[in-house]
Amino acid sequence: MTLGEIAKLIDGEVVGDPEIVITGISGINESNKGDITFLANPKYSVLMKTTRASAVITSTDVCDFSKPVIKTDNPSLAFAKVVGVVVSNNIRHPKGIHAGAVISPEAKIGKNVAIGAGAIIEDGAIIGDNTIIYGNCYVGYNARIGNNCLIYPNVTVRERVEIKDRVIIHSGTVLGSDGFGFAMMKGVQEKIPQIGTVVIDDDVEIGANVTIDRARFDKTVIGKGTKIDNLVQIAHNVIIGENCIIVAQAGISGSTTLGKNVILAGQAGLVGHIRVGDGAIAAAQAGVTKSIPPYTKVSGYPAKPHDIAKRVNACIQKLPVLYKKINQLEKKIIELENKLRSNQNG
Numbered sequence: 113m114t115l116g117e118i119a120k121l122i123d124g125e126v127v128g129d130p131e132i133v134i135t136g137i138s139g140i141n142e143s144n145k146g147d148i149t150f151l152a153n154p155k156y157s158v159l160m161k162t163t164r165a166s167a168v169i170t171s172t173d174v175c176d177f178s179k180p181v182i183k184t185d186n187p188s189l190a191f192a193k194v195v196g197v198v199v200s201n202n203i204r205h206p207k208g209i210h211a212g213a214v215i216s217p218e219a220k221i222g223k224n225v226a227i228g229a230g231a232i233i234e235d236g237a238i239i240g241d242n243t244i245i246y247g248n249c250y251v252g253y254n255a256r257i258g259n260n261c262l263i264y265p266n267v268t269v270r271e272r273v274e275i276k277d278r279v280i281i282h283s284g285t286v287l288g289s290d291g292f293g294f295a296m297m298k299g300v301q302e303k304i305p306q307i308g309t310v311v312i313d314d315d316v317e318i319g320a321n322v323t324i325d326r327a328r329f330d331k332t333v334i335g336k337g338t339k340i341d342n343l344v345q346i347a348h349n350v351i352i353g354e355n356c357i358i359v360a361q362a363g364i365s366g367s368t369t370l371g372k373n374v375i376l377a378g379q380a381g382l383v384g385h386i387r388v389g390d391g392a393i394a395a396a397q398a399g400v401t402k403s404i405p406p407y408t409k410v411s412g413y414p415a416k417p418h419d420i421a422k423r424v425n426a427c428i429q430k431l432p433v434l435y436k437k438i439n440q441l442e443k444k445i446i447e448l449e450n451k452l453r454s455n456q457n458g
Contacts, residue, residue, distance in 0.1 A: 122190035128180025150191035284321040291325040291348025
């Protein structure tokens with residue numbers, strides 16, 4: 113593609129030669145001649161002079177035109193669009209239904225569906241139009257997968273789980289595993305049946321090795337547009353709102369509810385039966401033990417409003433110095449007491 117063609121694709125403005133041919137895409141430090149890269153933050157504009165890329169997608173604020181550029185309002189999003197076009201042309205998904213797939217005659221398969229070798233589709237399962245299911249996936253009894261979904265290898269979709277349209281699920285993920293429910297009876301942990309289900313709404317993407325447990329009675333819900341990173345655990349009866357971001361190794365305990373546009377950073381842990389308001393953020397490794405109001409950022413353990421948590425952490429960092437000072441003060445107090453006793457006895 114030429115630089116001018118890319119500019120039309122992302123609705124950008126070319127500064128420089130629009131006929132430059134672009135043959136690759138790369139990061140700004142790793143790029144070579146023929147590549148296009150991007151620069152989102154103007155404070156790093158010095159990299160414009162050092163990059164080997166032939167052109168740069170950048171913001172309208174950048175004034176360094178030592179390289180041909182495409183100016184856009186959102187360089188990161190524009191670059192992602194270019195990457196998406198290039199990648200979609202290079203990826204080869206399965207086509208058609210492989211002879212090695214095991215599909216129940218009672219399953220309903222839509223138009224233009226691809227199912228890879230070793231996949232198992234059980235009785236009553238429904239697969240929507242244009243959905244791709246890679247090899248070795250399992251789709252359980254009466255499970256439903258919508259249109260235009262992409263299910264990578266070794267994904268397990270348990271019985272009665274519902275996945276709506278345009279959902280992407282990466283390898284190793286399990287949807288609808290039993291919720292973790294036990295009751296102590298006469299010294300033995302007895303299993304509590306988990307008879308609910310899981311509902312994944314439109315345009316959700318779920319990373320690799322994620323586990324989303326079925327509800328005890330009703331349903332565990334992942335809201336429209338939410339993106340879940342690898343290695344996340346979501347327990348029974350959790351409700352996650354629209355367009356949330358759940359980063360790797362986060363864990364959400366049972367019956368907790370997240371509003372819209374919530375962000376849980378890496379290794380954040382939430383207790384059960386709390387509510388996280390719209391737009392709230394839990395920082396990395398936050399231990400959230402109570403509900404978070406909307407549009408509040410918390411961090412630390414137990415999680416506190418971020419400004420307070422920073423001050424607490426700053427005090428903790430000073431403990432070695434404070435401990436030393438206290439020791440010195442204790443010694444001075446002892447010396448003064450000894451002098452006072454000597455004066456009184458003298």
